[in-house]
Amino acid sequence: DQQVKQNSPSLSVQEGRISILNCDYTNSMFDYFLWYKKYPAEGPTFLISISSIKDKNEDGRFTVFLNKSAKHLSLHIVPSQPGDSAVYFCAAGSGAGSYQLTFGKGTKLSVIP
Amino acid sequence: ETGVTQSPTHLIKTRGQQVTLRCSSQSGHNTVSWYQQALGQGPQFIFQYYREEENGRGNFPPRFSGLQFPNYSSELNVNALELDDSALYLCASRRQGPYEQYFGPGTRLTVT
Numbered sequence: 001d002q003q004v005k006q007n008s009p010s011l012s013v014q015e016g017r018i019s020i021l022n023c024d025y026t027n028s029m030f031d032y033f034l035w036y037k038k039y040p041a042e043g044p045t046f047l048i049s050i051s052s053i054k055d056k057n058e059d060g061r062f063t064v065f066l067n068k069s070a071k072h073l074s075l076h077i078v079p080s081q082p083g084d085s086a087v088y089f090c091a092a093g094s095g096a097g098s099y100q101l102t103f104g105k106g107t108k109l110s111v112i113p
Numbered sequence: 114e115t116g117v118t119q120s121p122t123h124l125i126k127t128r129g130q131q132v133t134l135r136c137s138s139q140s141g142h143n144t145v146s147w148y149q150q151a152l153g154q155g156p157q158f159i160f161q162y163y164r165e166e167e168n169g170r171g172n173f174p175p176r177f178s179g180l181q182f183p184n185y186s187s188e189l190n191v192n193a194l195e196l197d198d199s200a201l202y203l204c205a206s207r208r209q210g211p212y213e214q215y216f217g218p219g220t221r222l223t224v225t
């Protein structure tokens with residue numbers, strides 16, 4: 001039972017354009033959502049998070065949108081840069097679960113120069 | 114500020130053996146979690162420690178066990194290793210509550 005789903009295994013975007021990565025979840029108890037970036041042979045790097053009381057959070061080139069009714073969140077990267085090429089993981093947690101994280105399978109983003 | 118560190122980087126073990134992986138938390142973090150990441154998958158939660166007590170466990174058998182020490186460092190122990198235990202093992206630390214977790218570089222375990 002996959003509670004966090006990233007349905008696109010890969011995404012290619014031209015440098016300078018917008019990258020949109022999507023994530024769906026099924027557990028309505030989740031109240032905290034995060035995006036991580038992972039390069040090969042490294043641990044995941046935290047990018048941005050959002051609480052369920054918000055619908056948008058912005059940090060520089062990264063914006064996360066949360067649609068609770070649709071149980072959907074997305075990460076927008078504008079403008080995309082070649083250094084953004086990595087695997088992106090969506091993760092979710094809840095206070096009821098002591099904020100242990102459930103991860104999606106990841107989306108590999110390739111930014112083409 | 115020192116980040117999360119893990120040792121060893123790589124490890125090769127034989128089926129049936131036991132292994133201990135180590136993690137040092139980031140300064141100021143009192144909660145540590147362990148994850149297993151198989152090839153092509155997202156990290157899967159194993160268990161979490163807060164104040165030296167396990168306060169959350171994923172769907173892993175009892176042969177996966179852990180410890181947290183007073184300085185918030187942690188160990189993951191796996192007994193009776195199986196081939197399917199081959200994976201990247203990630204440690205993450207954070208402050209207690211809805212705060213972002215910071216991951217170490219991982220330990221690559223290969224079971225032959």
